[in-house]
Amino acid sequence: MAVVVWGIPNCGTVKKARAALEAAGIAFVDRDLRASPPSARDVDRFLAAVGAKALRNTSGASYRGLPAAKDAWTEAQWAEAFVRDPMLIKRPVLENNGVVVGVGFRDDAALAKLR
Numbered sequence: 001m002a003v004v005v006w007g008i009p010n011c012g013t014v015k016k017a018r019a020a021l022e023a024a025g026i027a028f029v030d031r032d033l034r035a036s037p038p039s040a041r042d043v044d045r046f047l048a049a050v051g052a053k054a055l056r057n058t059s060g061a062s063y064r065g066l067p068a069a070k071d072a073w074t075e076a077q078w079a080e081a082f083v084r085d086p087m088l089i090k091r092p093v094l095e096n097n098g099v100v101v102g103v104g105f106r107d108d109a110a111l112a113k114l115r
Contacts, residue, residue, distance in 0.1 A: 003028040003114050006038065007092035014092045017105040024111055033086040038093075043082045046093055049100035052078035055090055062087040 003021065005028050007014030021028050031038075038046070046055055052075045057063055062085050073081070082088050094102045094114060101113035 002097060004031055004095040005029070005092045006031045006033055006089070006095070008033050008087075011091045013105050017092050017094070020105070020111060021114065024115075026111070026114055028114075033089060033091070037086045038083070038089070040079070040083050043079050043089075046082070046089070046100055046103070047075060047079055050103050051075070054103055055082065055093075057088055057090040060087055 003026055005014065005017055005021070007017070007030070009032065018028070018030070052073075056078070066081070066088075070081075090103045092103075092105060093100060094105070096114050102109075
């Protein structure tokens with residue numbers, strides 16, 4: 001497995017990432033966070049690569065619905081929350097050959113890590 005794009009089909013940033021990968025001729029596998037949520041092991045890999053703060057999708061309804069205590073949560077508490085509700089994960093999560101290379105999408109920087 002080469003490049004994996006974790007996201008949801010209707011996310012604008014995920015659409016942008018897919019289009020850029022296609023334009024660059026980079027083959028990828030889509031992983032829908034809703035249809036096929038990441039396992040605890042996947043979430044641990046994401047956290048090891050970027051940390052809980054970078055992995056948080058702070059603009060979604062799921063995040064806004066969390067208790068105020070979330071500000072003091074540990075990485076372990078965030079890991080549990082990400083597994084329980086993958087909509088808390090910022091999108092897309094990009095992997096290259098099983099290694100998480102980024103979260104979110106910035107054209108040139110992200111593409112360079114996926115070639």
